Amino acid sequence: MDVDLKIENLSVYFGQKQILDSISFEIPARSITAIIGPSGCGKSTFVRTINRMNDRFDDFSHKGSIIFDGKDVLSNDYPVEELRKKIGMVFQKPNPFPKSIYENVVFGLKIHGVKDRKILDETVKSSLESASLYDQVKDRLSMNAYKLSGGQQQRLCIARALAIKPEILLLDEPTSAIDPLATKQIEEVLEQISKEITILIVTHNIQQAARIADYIAFFYMGKLVEFSKAEKILNAPNEKLTDDYLTGMYG
């Protein structure tokens, strides 16, 4: 198995408070890894540390490293804009820009200096197709993205992230604000794109992890309890803590 991200002894603090405690595991390339665990276990903080979304909080600090392409992405030498070009993110609440569908998708390309109309047009089509949104919006690309439904908005956010061709896509509970039918569509999209892109998805929905994940990492109180193939975690976890969580003893 190819390794895409190597997490080494990662601890994260906000001020005095420790949120993550010595996390170490390797995220396999071109597959879906789900991060599960009860609320407050640090799973969101974990994915937001990978693309350095937490950098803008003054009291954020970390120990350990995250190795991507042989370099530590958490080191100050690593240019954060370059990192985010390669590691995209989709958030819990759909957050399209209040611009047209077209402008949403090309935003990433434009800020990175792509001006060629042909490339922009092609990227809009291919990204929206990957997010299986193209057929629904192809005749109204200039419509404001806010007029789309919640599920469509979230798929637009996926398309927007895919437009800059990331190698990894982080998703922070992307379906928690979305109805079951739209959730199913997004899961299908993720399974499809995971053939080419590494996907790391935070979810508190165990069924969702069971449906789409190839690998599962179980977090509890800031620690990685267990990381393994999905079937292994779901059917025969090594740790009692994992088993208790999966059977609904807590969380």
Next chain:
Amino acid sequence: MSFKKRMLKQRIAFLSLSIVSIGILFAIGSIFALILVNGLGVLNWNFLISITSFDFKGVTHGGIGPAIAGTFMVTGLGLVFAVPVGILAGIYLSEYRSKGKIFNVLRMMVANLAGVPSVVHGLFGLAVFAVLFKFGLSILSSALTLSILALPIIIMTTENAMRDVPNDLREASYSLGAKKWQSALLVVFPVAASKIMTGVILASARIAGETAPILFTGATLYLAHYPTAINQQFMALPYMIYGLMTTSINISASTNFAYGIALVLITLIALMNIAIVIFRSKTRKNS
């Protein structure tokens, strides 16, 4: 407390609130009515465009064309200076320096600047723009003075409008590799723009009606022609009212003329405020 007692309390509260509200409406309404009744008589097309003249008895004739033009010129030029500086400063305070002692002090100073009496702005403008910078008594000096008056309004509305934009959008932008200035300018600013625009219109309504800041810096009581260059002195609506009511040799003959000017000035400012309301409801529909 019994039900009856509660009802009585409710009624008293409602009644006193109604009286206060009606009182305010009455006060504002009577000011407007007074100006309307007295000013409407002199209002016609000629009044709006022709040049002011006085006869030998001190009675005012003609119109207020140069004063309208002067007010538009100082207000417009003042905004040309204040809008870019104010918006950039507001963006800076909200996006770049949200914390830190120095910036809290800066923020407090901006708020204080908004409370400085306008006659102090006038003295400052005279000392700095007219004398120190040698712009003399001119449209330029007055416009610069008014721009300082407009600055805190524009800075504060910009900062608040930018802050009101949800962080979701900033994060979306950062997550695509956008730099801070790109997020601020391409994502946050367009969302905040309609609120910022409201602040700009509010500021222009404020400075259009100011007398004291232009009093020492370039406004004059009488010009026999329209202003043609920004290094000239100018007539302005608020100052012309003041002039007619204090320095005219025949004040009673000038009173209706002054009411006419007041009506024009109030109408201009009301139009700007109506523009804000229309603008707000329009942009609200779009978002």
